[in-house]
Amino acid sequence: MIDAGLVRERLATVEARITAAGGTGVAVLAVTKGFGAEAIDAAVAAGCRQIGENYAKELLEKLRLVGATTARPEIHFIGRLQSNKVRSLSGVVDVYESVDRTSLVDAIARRDHGARVLVQVDTTGDPGKGGCPAADVESLVGAAVEAGLRVEGLMTVGPTEGGPEASRRGFREVRRLTTELGLGVCSMGMTDDLEVAVEEGSTQVRVGTALFGWRDAR
Secondary structure, X not given: OOOHHHHHHHHHHHHHXXXXXXXXXXXXXXXXXXOOHHHHHHXXXXXXXXXXEOOHHHHHHHHOOOOOOOOXXXXXXXXXXXXXXHHHHOOOOOEEEEEOOHHHHHHHHHHOOOOEEEEEEOOOOOOOOOOEOHHHHHHHHHHHHHOOOEEXXXXXXXXXXXXXXXXXXXXXXXXXXXXXXXXXXEEOXXXXXXXXXXXXXXXXXXXXXXXXOOOOOO
C-alpha cells in the first residue's frame, strides 16, 4: 500500500531539490508506471496534478481501478508508443510526450485530432529510448503542427549510465532547440538527474522512484 502522506513528504523533498538547483515553476510529473492504481490515488491525494505512464494496457487497467473519489489528474503518456495503440488512448491521454516519427504524428492526428504533444529528442543514441535525431526535430514539429496537433514542447531521456553529469550535454541541446522553436515545455530530468536538468532549463521533471520508492522487477 502506498501512503499518500509519505508521497506528500517525498514530493516536498523533490520540490526542494528543484529549488536548490535554481528552478522556479518547474512541474513535477509523477511517474506511476510499474505501481498499482493506488499510486495514482496517492499521487493525487499528495497534490500531484500530473501523472505519467509508459504502457497503454497498464494505464487503461489502472484507470478502471482508481478510487471513485480520486480527482482525475492530467495524464501524460511518456513511453514509446506504437501507432496502433493510439486508438485505445484517445480521450484518455491528455499529453503524448513521446512523439518521435511522422507515422505516429499521423496516427495521433487521425485518432485524437488536436491532441497536445511533445516531440521526443534522441540525445543518447540508444534505440531503446526512442526519440528523433536533433537534426530532424524542426521538421517533425512542423509536420505535427500541419497535421493539427498542438505541439507544446520537447522531451528527452538522459543516458542510463555515466551518472547525472552524462545528461548535461544532451539537456543543453534540447533546451536550445526548445527556445529556438519558440516552444514552452522542455521536459527533461528524472529522479537521478533532475538537478542537472533544472540547471539546464527544464520546465518539467518526471519522477517515480523519488515519490514511490523502487518498483518491483517487471
